[in-house]
Amino acid sequence: MLKLYFFIGLICSVKSDTDETCPSFTRLSFHSAVVGTGLNVKLMLYTRKNLTCAQVINSTVFGNLNVTKKTTFVVHGFRPTGSPPVWMEDLVQSLLSVEDMNVIVVDWNRGATTVIYNHASSKTRKVAVVLKNFIDQMLVEGASLDNIYMIGVSLGAHISGFVGKMYNGQLGRITGLDPAGPLFNGRPPEDRLDPGDAQFIDVIHSDTDGMQYFKCDHQRSVYLYLSSLRENCTITAYPCDSYRDYRNGKCVDCGMPQKESCPLLGYYADNWKAYLKQKDPPMTKAFFDTADEKPFCIYHYFVDIITWNKNIRRGSITIKLTDRAGNTTESKINHEPATFQKYHQVSLLARFNQDLEKVAAISLVFSTGSTIGPKYKLRILRVKLRSLSHPERPPLCRYDLVLMENTETVFRPILCPKLQM
Known part of the structure; x- marks a missing residue:
């Protein structure tokens, strides 16, 4: 079964x-x-x-x-x-x-x-x-x-x-x-x-x-x-072995183009049974996050960051999105500190309470969590934002940024080149 x-x-x-x-x-x-x-x-x-x-x-x-x-x-x-x-x-x-x-x-x-x-x-x-x-x-x-x-x-x-x-x-x-x-x-x-x-x-x-x-x-x-019975809220779950792996963005392949669709929470969950029949045994666990209030939907994005610091940096990223009407939504990606190495892409899973269809501005804050000592810089070669909730939307990019620790940096994104992976 x-x-x-x-x-x-x-x-x-x-x-x-x-x-x-x-x-x-x-x-x-x-x-x-x-x-x-x-x-x-x-x-x-x-x-x-x-x-x-x-x-x-x-x-x-x-x-x-x-x-x-x-x-x-x-x-x-x-x-x-x-x-x-x-x-x-x-x-x-x-x-x-x-x-x-x-x-x-x-x-x-x-x-x-x-x-x-x-x-x-x-x-x-x-x-x-x-x-x-x-x-x-x-x-x-x-x-x-x-x-x-x-x-x-x-x-x-x-x-x-x-x-x-x-x-x-x-x-x-x-x-x-x-x-x-x-x-x-x-x-x-x-x-x-x-x-x-x-x-x-x-x-x-x-x-x-x-x-x-x-x-x-x-x-x-x-x-x-x-x-799940309301048209304005579709909660996506991600098959994964553990909540930790899910929060670290290791289990979102089903949300990628040309992959099996992710299971939906609630009434329409049985749309996924055709895929379950291919598994042995035909059962799985899937994890998800919710907002604090109705309708509880969370909208997932991947934030891909390539840095060019000489030394390794460890810390968390806070990202805020703003649309043309001035609406904002924020995600603090601090489940586990990320490790940023030179020319190595780090993909962070961000969760937002609002779905902003047309993002006009993005702000980033880098923090090591230290309250004393020197303030660090995170030198970004490229940052890319891609929606998992709406994979049909084109990803947004920005190049050559320097983030001063605990300082908000705001920029306008551009469409990523189509051939870019």
């Missing part, structure tokens, strides 16, 4: 789910989380015929469900306060905006709501059985496993994996959004989401510690996925 890795409660009353004109996600109180809740799974269908008003469906009542179309199940995870996921409505609407499909929200809040994580975790297999029974009926009505897509968040990722196991990995796709770590890390494949659970699996890891649920990085995976 194909797999791609992208590495306060308020007390309130419980509303009845019955007799709702537009059924809503189960809303529970913190009190419910303290005393615990019994499992009850509710399936809510959204289609382009009922974009904002869900239909509660089950094995005998399909509502607007069209079994000939893709069906996407959205499965949430641990809910320690009983509140609905704040991202759910946005995710449903965004999915339906990019494709005419069935979107089924798997509401197992009665079961996921508890302050004791282990209690919620123990119910995941039972939720999977409910979904298996429903999908079985879909298949009877003419659905295809190829068209079943499951998006699982936290514990929901493992629920999706359990469903996939019951179909021997024949589900079309599973996306795991920061799969829950506690009680699952280190477990055998049958006890967690595994590469063999679907025809294509992509996983976004955004929480490195795995233990602190309320940290924003755990939910960040959902918002990164959401950004």
